[in-house]
Amino acid sequence: MPLQDLPAGHEFPPETLTISEAEAAAYAAAVGDTSANPSERVPSMAVIAAGLSRFIKHLGLADGTVEVVHASQKASFNRPVTPGEILEIRATLKSNAERRGSRFATVEMLFVDESGEQVASASSLILVNAT
Amino acid sequence: MTSQPGDMLDSIDRTVTQAQVEAYADAAGDHNPIHLDAEFAAITPFGKRIAHGMLTLAMVSEMLTSAYPNNWASGGRLKVRFRAPVFPGETVHVTGEVKKVTESDGVRLAEITLGVRKDDGEDVITGQAFVKLD
Numbered sequence: 135m136p137l138q139d140l141p142a143g144h145e146f147p148p149e150t151l152t153i154s155e156a157e158a159a160a161y162a163a164a165v166g167d168t169s170a171n172p173s174e175r176v177p178s179m180a181v182i183a184a185g186l187s188r189f190i191k192h193l194g195l196a197d198g199t200v201e202v203v204h205a206s207q208k209a210s211f212n213r214p215v216t217p218g219e220i221l222e223i224r225a226t227l228k229s230n231a232e233r234r235g236s237r238f239a240t241v242e243m244l245f246v247d248e249s250g251e252q253v254a255s256a257s258s259l260i261l262v263n264a265t
Numbered sequence: 266m267t268s269q270p271g272d273m274l275d276s277i278d279r280t281v282t283q284a285q286v287e288a289y290a291d292a293a294g295d296h297n298p299i300h301l302d303a304e305f306a307a308i309t310p311f312g313k314r315i316a317h318g319m320l321t322l323a324m325v326s327e328m329l330t331s332a333y334p335n336n337w338a339s340g341g342r343l344k345v346r347f348r349a350p351v352f353p354g355e356t357v358h359v360t361g362e363v364k365k366v367t368e369s370d371g372v373r374l375a376e377i378t379l380g381v382r383k384d385d386g387e388d389v390i391t392g393q394a395f396v397k398l399d
Contacts, residue, residue: 157292164288165323166279169331178338179326180293183319187294198298201309203347204318210342 137193137230137239137262144227146192151184151245155217176215182207182256185223185243190260193239201263205238208257215245215253222246228257237262267332267363268375268398274332274361277324281316283353289320315350321389324359325379332361333396345379345392357389358382366398373398 153161158172161180170177187196195202215221222245229240238261245254267274290296295317298305306314322345329337351357360380367374375398381390 160288161292161323164285164292165320165327166285167323167327169327175338177323177326178330178341179319179323183293183295183317183323186319190295190297196295196297198302198305201299202297206344206346207318207322208342208344211338212340214338 137195138232138237140193140227140230142227142230144230146189146225146227149185149188149223149225151181151188151221151223152218153180153184153215158217172217174216176217176219178211178214178254179209181215181221181245181254182209182243185225185245185256186241186258188223189225189241189243195260195262199264203261203263204258205261206259209254210256211254212251213253220248221253235263268366268373270363270365272363274328274363274377276361277328277359278356279324279359280356281320281351281353283314286314286316286320286353289317293317293319295319311350311352313352315352318347318350318390321347321351321357321359321381324357325361325381325390325394328359328361329377329394329396336397340397341394343379343392343394345390347390348388349383351383351389356384358384361394364393371399 153176158176162170224244228242242257361377364376364378377394379392
Protein backbone atom coordinates (compact mmCIF):
# COMPACT_ATOMS: atom_id res chain seq x y z
CA MET A 135 0.00 0.00 0.00
CA PRO A 136 1.40 3.46 -0.84
CA LEU A 137 2.71 5.46 2.07
CA GLN A 138 0.10 8.20 1.70
CA ASP A 139 -2.68 5.64 2.23
CA LEU A 140 -1.29 4.23 5.47
CA PRO A 141 -2.60 5.63 8.75
CA ALA A 142 -0.35 6.51 11.66
CA GLY A 143 -0.24 3.48 13.91
CA HIS A 144 -0.13 1.04 11.00
CA GLU A 145 1.78 -2.09 11.98
CA PHE A 146 3.76 -3.80 9.25
CA PRO A 147 3.85 -7.59 9.10
CA PRO A 148 6.84 -8.88 11.09
CA GLU A 149 9.95 -9.49 9.02
CA THR A 150 12.87 -11.81 9.58
CA LEU A 151 16.34 -10.31 9.40
CA THR A 152 19.58 -12.26 9.40
CA ILE A 153 22.93 -10.66 8.70
CA SER A 154 25.62 -13.18 7.80
CA GLU A 155 29.29 -12.80 8.54
CA ALA A 156 29.91 -12.00 4.87
CA GLU A 157 27.20 -9.36 4.88
CA ALA A 158 28.55 -7.83 8.09
CA ALA A 159 32.03 -7.77 6.56
CA ALA A 160 30.69 -6.16 3.38
CA TYR A 161 28.94 -3.50 5.44
CA ALA A 162 32.08 -2.77 7.50
CA ALA A 163 34.15 -2.52 4.33
CA ALA A 164 31.61 -0.23 2.67
CA VAL A 165 31.54 2.24 5.54
CA GLY A 166 35.32 2.06 5.91
CA ASP A 167 35.28 0.55 9.38
CA THR A 168 38.57 -1.33 9.64
CA SER A 169 38.19 -1.82 13.40
CA ALA A 170 35.02 -3.91 13.09
CA ASN A 171 35.15 -7.62 13.87
CA PRO A 172 32.34 -8.96 11.68
CA SER A 173 33.12 -12.60 12.42
CA GLU A 174 32.00 -12.01 16.01
CA ARG A 175 29.72 -8.99 15.95
CA VAL A 176 27.53 -7.31 13.40
CA PRO A 177 28.37 -3.58 13.39
CA SER A 178 25.66 -1.99 15.53
CA MET A 179 24.33 0.39 12.91
CA ALA A 180 24.22 -2.33 10.24
CA VAL A 181 21.15 -3.81 11.92
CA ILE A 182 19.30 -0.50 11.85
CA ALA A 183 20.37 0.22 8.28
CA ALA A 184 19.18 -3.15 7.02
CA GLY A 185 15.80 -2.72 8.70
CA LEU A 186 15.30 0.79 7.38
CA SER A 187 16.19 -0.25 3.84
CA ARG A 188 13.53 -2.95 4.00
CA PHE A 189 10.77 -0.54 4.91
CA ILE A 190 11.80 2.12 2.44
CA LYS A 191 11.53 -0.57 -0.21
CA HIS A 192 8.21 -1.90 1.09
CA LEU A 193 6.73 1.58 1.05
CA GLY A 194 7.59 1.95 -2.63
CA LEU A 195 10.07 4.74 -1.89
CA ALA A 196 13.09 3.22 -3.60
CA ASP A 197 11.84 3.06 -7.18
CA GLY A 198 12.89 6.50 -8.36
CA THR A 199 9.38 7.97 -8.49
CA VAL A 200 9.92 10.05 -5.36
CA GLU A 201 12.77 11.80 -3.60
CA VAL A 202 13.41 10.40 -0.12
CA VAL A 203 15.48 12.29 2.44
CA HIS A 204 16.46 10.90 5.83
CA ALA A 205 15.77 13.71 8.29
CA SER A 206 16.53 12.23 11.70
CA GLN A 207 17.36 8.98 13.41
CA LYS A 208 17.17 7.50 16.87
CA ALA A 209 18.72 4.16 17.75
CA SER A 210 19.33 2.15 20.88
CA PHE A 211 21.25 -1.07 21.36
CA ASN A 212 20.58 -3.59 24.09
CA ARG A 213 23.24 -6.10 23.15
CA PRO A 214 25.52 -7.00 20.22
CA VAL A 215 24.09 -9.05 17.36
CA THR A 216 26.13 -12.03 16.19
CA PRO A 217 26.45 -12.92 12.50
CA GLY A 218 23.80 -15.39 11.40
CA GLU A 219 21.50 -14.60 14.31
CA ILE A 220 17.80 -14.61 13.43
CA LEU A 221 15.98 -11.44 14.35
CA GLU A 222 12.42 -10.31 13.86
CA ILE A 223 11.68 -6.72 12.90
CA ARG A 224 8.46 -5.33 14.31
CA ALA A 225 7.78 -2.03 12.59
CA THR A 226 5.11 0.58 13.12
CA LEU A 227 4.34 3.73 11.17
CA LYS A 228 4.29 6.13 14.09
CA SER A 229 3.43 9.27 12.13
CA ASN A 230 2.47 10.09 8.56
CA ALA A 231 1.50 13.62 7.60
CA GLU A 232 1.75 16.01 4.69
CA ARG A 233 3.03 19.53 5.28
CA ARG A 234 3.70 22.14 2.60
CA GLY A 235 3.69 19.55 -0.14
CA SER A 236 6.08 17.17 1.56
CA ARG A 237 5.24 13.98 3.40
CA PHE A 238 6.85 13.33 6.78
CA ALA A 239 6.76 9.77 8.05
CA THR A 240 8.26 8.16 11.13
CA VAL A 241 8.93 4.43 11.15
CA GLU A 242 9.69 2.76 14.47
CA MET A 243 11.43 -0.59 14.39
CA LEU A 244 11.99 -3.07 17.19
CA PHE A 245 14.55 -5.83 16.61
CA VAL A 246 13.75 -8.94 18.64
CA ASP A 247 15.70 -12.19 18.95
CA GLU A 248 14.30 -15.72 18.90
CA SER A 249 13.77 -15.69 22.66
CA GLY A 250 11.65 -12.57 22.36
CA GLU A 251 14.32 -10.29 23.83
CA GLN A 252 14.63 -6.87 22.23
CA VAL A 253 18.19 -6.36 21.00
CA ALA A 254 17.83 -2.95 19.35
CA SER A 255 15.29 -0.32 18.41
CA ALA A 256 15.17 2.60 16.04
CA SER A 257 12.99 5.47 14.94
CA SER A 258 13.53 7.05 11.53
CA LEU A 259 12.00 10.27 10.23
CA ILE A 260 11.90 10.38 6.46
CA LEU A 261 10.82 13.19 4.19
CA VAL A 262 9.25 12.29 0.85
CA ASN A 263 8.86 14.69 -2.07
CA ALA A 264 7.44 14.02 -5.50
CA THR A 265 10.02 14.42 -8.24
CA MET B 266 37.40 4.86 28.75
CA THR B 267 36.46 8.44 27.80
CA SER B 268 34.47 9.42 30.84
CA GLN B 269 34.99 13.01 31.95
CA PRO B 270 33.13 16.09 30.75
CA GLY B 271 35.23 17.74 28.09
CA ASP B 272 36.90 14.50 27.00
CA MET B 273 37.05 14.12 23.23
CA LEU B 274 36.53 10.76 21.56
CA ASP B 275 39.05 9.75 18.90
CA SER B 276 37.73 11.48 15.79
CA ILE B 277 37.35 10.01 12.32
CA ASP B 278 38.16 11.86 9.10
CA ARG B 279 37.00 10.13 5.96
CA THR B 280 36.46 11.03 2.33
CA VAL B 281 33.28 9.53 0.90
CA THR B 282 33.55 8.20 -2.64
CA GLN B 283 30.89 7.19 -5.15
CA ALA B 284 32.37 3.67 -5.14
CA GLN B 285 31.84 3.59 -1.39
CA VAL B 286 28.24 4.77 -1.82
CA GLU B 287 27.62 1.98 -4.33
CA ALA B 288 29.21 -0.62 -2.05
CA TYR B 289 27.10 0.65 0.81
CA ALA B 290 23.93 0.43 -1.29
CA ASP B 291 24.62 -3.25 -1.88
CA ALA B 292 25.65 -3.96 1.70
CA ALA B 293 22.71 -2.19 3.32
CA GLY B 294 20.16 -2.99 0.62
CA ASP B 295 19.36 0.67 -0.05
CA HIS B 296 19.40 1.27 -3.80
CA ASN B 297 17.47 4.53 -3.79
CA PRO B 298 18.41 6.26 -7.06
CA ILE B 299 19.21 9.53 -5.31
CA HIS B 300 22.42 7.79 -4.25
CA LEU B 301 23.17 5.89 -7.43
CA ASP B 302 21.54 7.43 -10.51
CA ALA B 303 23.17 10.66 -11.68
CA GLU B 304 20.30 11.54 -14.02
CA PHE B 305 17.71 11.06 -11.31
CA ALA B 306 19.75 12.98 -8.76
CA ALA B 307 20.13 15.86 -11.20
CA ILE B 308 16.40 16.64 -10.99
CA THR B 309 16.32 16.66 -7.20
CA PRO B 310 17.05 19.80 -5.16
CA PHE B 311 20.52 18.40 -4.46
CA GLY B 312 21.40 18.38 -8.15
CA LYS B 313 23.69 15.39 -7.88
CA ARG B 314 24.07 12.08 -6.11
CA ILE B 315 24.36 12.08 -2.33
CA ALA B 316 25.71 9.57 0.17
CA HIS B 317 23.29 7.66 2.34
CA GLY B 318 22.72 9.36 5.67
CA MET B 319 23.10 5.97 7.31
CA LEU B 320 26.54 5.59 5.74
CA THR B 321 27.71 8.73 7.49
CA LEU B 322 25.94 7.68 10.68
CA ALA B 323 27.85 4.40 10.55
CA MET B 324 31.03 6.41 11.08
CA VAL B 325 29.51 7.93 14.22
CA SER B 326 28.71 4.45 15.50
CA GLU B 327 32.24 3.32 14.61
CA MET B 328 33.67 6.16 16.71
CA LEU B 329 31.43 5.24 19.65
CA THR B 330 32.31 1.55 19.33
CA SER B 331 36.01 2.39 19.44
CA ALA B 332 35.55 4.57 22.51
CA TYR B 333 33.19 2.20 24.33
CA PRO B 334 33.81 -1.29 22.87
CA ASN B 335 31.27 -3.06 25.07
CA ASN B 336 28.96 -0.39 26.37
CA TRP B 337 28.05 1.15 23.02
CA ALA B 338 26.63 -2.11 21.70
CA SER B 339 25.08 -2.94 25.08
CA GLY B 340 23.00 -0.05 26.31
CA GLY B 341 24.12 2.76 24.00
CA ARG B 342 21.64 5.05 22.30
CA LEU B 343 21.68 8.08 20.08
CA LYS B 344 19.45 10.64 18.46
CA VAL B 345 20.67 12.69 15.52
CA ARG B 346 19.48 15.05 12.83
CA PHE B 347 20.76 14.95 9.28
CA ARG B 348 21.50 18.60 8.50
CA ALA B 349 23.06 18.46 5.06
CA PRO B 350 23.85 15.89 2.41
CA VAL B 351 27.33 14.54 1.79
CA PHE B 352 28.35 14.51 -1.85
CA PRO B 353 30.83 11.89 -3.05
CA GLY B 354 34.31 13.40 -2.98
CA GLU B 355 33.67 15.34 0.22
CA THR B 356 35.56 14.70 3.45
CA VAL B 357 33.70 14.47 6.73
CA HIS B 358 35.05 14.92 10.24
CA VAL B 359 33.29 12.85 12.89
CA THR B 360 33.63 14.06 16.47
CA GLY B 361 32.28 13.32 19.92
CA GLU B 362 32.73 15.20 23.17
CA VAL B 363 31.57 14.09 26.60
CA LYS B 364 29.20 16.86 27.63
CA LYS B 365 28.26 15.59 31.05
CA VAL B 366 28.20 12.51 33.24
CA THR B 367 25.23 11.74 35.42
CA GLU B 368 24.75 9.00 37.99
CA SER B 369 21.55 7.19 38.84
CA ASP B 370 21.19 4.07 40.98
CA GLY B 371 24.94 3.64 40.93
CA VAL B 372 25.16 3.70 37.14
CA ARG B 373 27.13 6.48 35.47
CA LEU B 374 25.85 7.66 32.12
CA ALA B 375 27.84 9.82 29.70
CA GLU B 376 26.06 12.24 27.39
CA ILE B 377 28.16 12.81 24.31
CA THR B 378 27.70 15.64 21.84
CA LEU B 379 28.03 14.28 18.33
CA GLY B 380 29.09 16.16 15.26
CA VAL B 381 29.84 15.43 11.63
CA ARG B 382 31.15 18.37 9.65
CA LYS B 383 32.53 18.99 6.20
CA ASP B 384 35.83 20.70 5.48
CA ASP B 385 34.04 24.03 5.10
CA GLY B 386 32.46 23.68 8.55
CA GLU B 387 28.96 22.83 7.36
CA ASP B 388 27.15 20.53 9.78
CA VAL B 389 26.14 17.18 8.31
CA ILE B 390 24.94 15.45 11.48
CA THR B 391 24.31 16.84 14.95
CA GLY B 392 23.00 15.01 17.97
CA GLN B 393 23.67 13.24 21.21
CA ALA B 394 24.64 9.78 22.33
CA PHE B 395 24.26 8.23 25.75
CA VAL B 396 26.54 5.46 26.99
CA LYS B 397 26.81 3.72 30.35
CA LEU B 398 30.29 4.00 31.85
CA ASP B 399 30.24 1.13 34.34
